[in-house]
Amino acid sequence: MGRKMHHRMFVLLVSLLVAGISQPCWAHAILMESNPKANATIKGPELNVVLKFNVRIDAGRSHVRLSSPDGTVATLTLENQSSPEVLRTHASGLKPGAYKLIWQVLASDGHLSRGEIPFLVS
Secondary structure, three states, X not given: OOHHHHHHHHHHHHHHHXXXXXXXXXXOOOEEEEEOOXXXXXXXXXXXXXXXXXXXXXXXXXXXXXXXXXXXXXXXXEOOOOOOOEEXXXXXXXXXXXXXXXEEEEEOOOOEEEEEEEXXXX
């Protein structure tokens, strides 16, 4: 191969690398805001849960569970989405202790994301 061919291959390779790096990474939903915030202390017994993500969420294929201090885990009923990137639910009957919200969401691009939000009820 001549010098021109090596140069063209080099330019093509660099172009492909730059194009791959510069593509936005929308592969997973990222939790941007939450109520409660991680490690927050709230007053019970009621809690309005709000989870805001960076992308659209398929609420029909997503869920939020609540792990209680006694180790039981309950699935919380999601409300109708007021915004495509927000999930809302409600927990009641919370007694003092350490809780954890366990969420799993399906982003509009088909990728699952999971996370946990520990919090205390005083």
